[in-house]
Amino acid sequence: MTKNELIAAIAAKTGKPKAAIAEILAATTEIATETLRTGEEVVLGDLAKLKVAERAARTGTNPSNGAKVDIPAKRVVKFKASKSLSDAIA
Numbered sequence: 388m389t390k391n392e393l394i395a396a397i398a399a400k401t402g403k404p405k406a407a408i409a410e411i412l413a414a415t416t417e418i419a420t421e422t423l424r425t426g427e428e429v430v431l432g433d434l435a436k437l438k439v440a441e442r443a444a445r446t447g448t449n450p451s452n453g454a455k456v457d458i459p460a461k462r463v464v465k466f467k468a469s470k471s472l473s474d475a476i477a
Contacts, residue, residue: 390412393412394408394409394412397412419437423437423438423439423464426439432469433469433471433472434468434469434472435466435467435468435469435472436466436467436469437464437465437466437467438464438465438467439462439463439464439465440462440463440464440465441460441461441462441463442460442461442462442463443460444457444458444459444460445458446458
């Protein structure tokens with residue numbers, strides 16, 4: 388599902404205009420980004436939990452030539468589906 392398909396589906400389900408839904412989705416994304424940037428978790432109701440995790444530096448292998456490559460440490464976003472979402476798709 389694309390962003391536009393999601394907006395259309397929410398608009399159809401709620402009866403709200405697509406422009407309003409697009410605005411809300413943009414604001415939600417902005418707020419979640421700001422919250423994650425500070426290191427806090429974002430809980431999206433019965434959908435999921437987003438949190439920032441530290442990925443340690445490691446040595447990888449270039450698949451095309453087998454050369455060793457140093458991969459630096461970085462912060463990544465982890466997505467954990469809620470129990471109700473996991474149960475619904477099982």
